[in-house]
Amino acid sequence: MSLVGRRVAVRVPATTANLGPGFDTLGLALSVYDELTVEAVERPGVRVHVEGVGAGEVPTDESNLVASSLLHALSALGVEAPGLELHARNTIPHGRGLGSSGAAVVAGIVAAKGLLEGVVDVDDETLLRLATEIEGHPDNVAPALFGGLAIAWTTLAGPAQKTLLVHRGVSPLILVPETTLSTKVARSLQPEHVPHEDAVFNVSRSALLVAALTQSPELLFAATEDKLHQSYRASAMPETAHVVALLREHGLPAVVSGAGPSVLVLANGAGQRLEAADLIARHAGVHWAPLMLAVDVKGATVEAIPGDPA
Structure with a gap:
């Protein structure tokens, strides 16, 4: 045919x-x-x-x-x-x-x-x-x-x-910088081996993250902790690392989006999302475009x- x-x-x-x-x-x-x-x-x-x-x-x-x-x-x-x-x-x-x-x-x-x-x-x-x-x-x-x-x-x-299905309280915020980063470059910074305790740490947080996203968004801050990839890639995107650290210092569940350099905030509600966007608008050293999105x-x-x- x-x-x-x-x-x-x-x-x-x-x-x-x-x-x-x-x-x-x-x-x-x-x-x-x-x-x-x-x-x-x-x-x-x-x-x-x-x-x-x-x-x-x-x-x-x-x-x-x-x-x-x-x-x-x-x-x-x-x-x-x-x-x-x-x-x-x-x-x-x-x-x-x-x-x-x-x-x-x-x-x-x-x-x-x-x-x-x-x-x-x-x-x-x-x-x-x-x-x-x-x-x-x-x-x-x-x-x-x-x-x-x-x-x-x-x-x-x-x-x-x-x-x-994601809990309706989860309010994603993406902060998009003007710069780009290739996934290949980001992956090249990953070590072939990681400490056992770091692997266990991430297993626990990944399990918690599924529960936080689907049932208990109040746990998102603890659930978004990571020891496997973000710190290794920080040298390739220092501004991203700074923004993630700034948000987390204020108790906001921020992570690198994919391979970066955008930042993802998995906010617990619209109020926390606005708080994150306002914080970056006032304190970030470079321009970050906020995208307030739905799942x-x-x-x-x-x-x-x-x-x-x-």
């Missing part, structure tokens, strides 16, 4: 991973979105049109991460790719620890699912597997795919995840666009 003429619209949330102690394990979907429309056309090749974040910077051919992820999914599902016209409208900041690359991967894979509706059945397990094959870690792609709080892990059979509960969505192209 030819896919030519099919059009789909995709929406993918930003994510924040690690959440302090849950290194490469925990991720949260946030209410900032990239949107994508894809049309299968007769003309061969891939053309990508980008608006917003990344316009004029990211590739506009098949090497674009959204496009290459879409092509990877079609190939893996045994479908020959048609010509493709992609229109991306991006609002997720790049290089800031908000899962922009994971969102791009998920957008492409979910677009493939939409184009194949009624031709190939693509279940959630397949979506997660395909996304993890490209991204390398499931902790960002799982919440981007399914929303909410994701606990992600890998097995001999492949990646797996469990989605949990996204839907994850990535795709729907067919009926009728002729506009």
Whole structure:
């Protein structure tokens, strides 16, 4: 069956991973979105049109991460790719620890699912597997795919995840700096081995964090303590480390968002979130843009666009 003429619209949330102690394990979907429309056309090749974040910077051919992820999914599902016209409208900041690359991967894979509706059945397990094959870690792609709080892990059979609902009292604040940091650079600062007591510390805090996010947000400050990754990466983003320390000195549950350099505050209520934003506005040494967000509960969505192209 030819896919030519099919059009789909995709929406993918930003994510924040690690959440302090849950290194490469925990991720949260946030209410900032990239949107994508894809049309299968007769003309061969891939053309990508980008608006917003990344316009004029990211590739506009098949090497674009959204496009290459879409092509990877079609190939893996045994479908020959048609010509493709992609229109991306991006609002997720790049290089800031908000899962922009994971969102791009998920957008492409979910677009493939939409184009194949009624031709190939693509279940959630397949979506997660395909996304993890490209991204390398499931902790960002799982919440981007399914929303909410994701606990992600890998097995001999492949990646797996469990989605949990977040307590309504949790009020995320993202503080976005003007500077960027690559995930590769951040990961290069990680030691191969950590002290046993630090590993035990993080196991306890990760378990507590799941309880705090789902049932007891008053425990978020203690639950966001970490000894596995943030201190090792501090030299690459000193301003981020300063902001995290400043917030925590005032009893606010702040952590590095993903690989940084953005800061995530998992506030217990709107009042504490405003307190954190005000503190940074008054005392931070560089400009930090505050994003007062909600937890996204839907994850990535795709729907067919009926009728002729506009």
